Amino acid sequence: MTTLTEPMAVNADDTVQTLRFVEPLPGFAAEDEYSIAAIDERGLLFSLRALSDPGLRFVLSPAGVFFPDYCPDIPDAVGDALGGTDVTVLVMLTIGAGLADATANLRAPIVVCPVTNQAVQVILDDESLPMREPLVRS
């Protein structure tokens, strides 16, 4: 079993990036700075860990990894808020007992500007997008 220990970074260059959220994640108003690091060497999953509360940890995946057709339309205002127009879209995962239980939130992706290292969770105005989409088809 893969053991998750600090640091979780196994990026090629072993770097841990810090992201500043321009709005706190809904439900976690106290935190706005997180570290992000790859969990696996293939870059499928990333951990997002609150700097001031390392016990608060989310799992993210680059949007295209599991959902190649998922290309949400990110409003221009998001780029403005992040300070850059080139943005990366990740989805937040909910991990249960195993892969079959894992879901992704396609309604509210995490949008990151790699230039400014600022991020925000965007609620897309498309009610057809699920908040709990199975990660893999069984």
Place this chain on the structure above:
Amino acid sequence: MLILTRRVGENVIVGDDIVISVIEVRGDAVRIGIQAPRSIAVHREEVYRELQRANEAAAAARDEDIGATVDELLARDDPAPS
């Protein structure tokens, strides 16, 4: 709570710089427009509450379950279908 009546085309101003407009009324549905500074997040309440719950569930994942999921992913022939 302030309760007031507005007609289509009329506005309510909140603080200095938040303007809420009644755009259209049809049956029991009201279309409203909200102008607010970018620092003020505006959401449909039920969607925002659902997102709070989804985020809390996402934060509750256990290390061992994440590890097991990573192992399952890496063991697949095609961990990331494309």
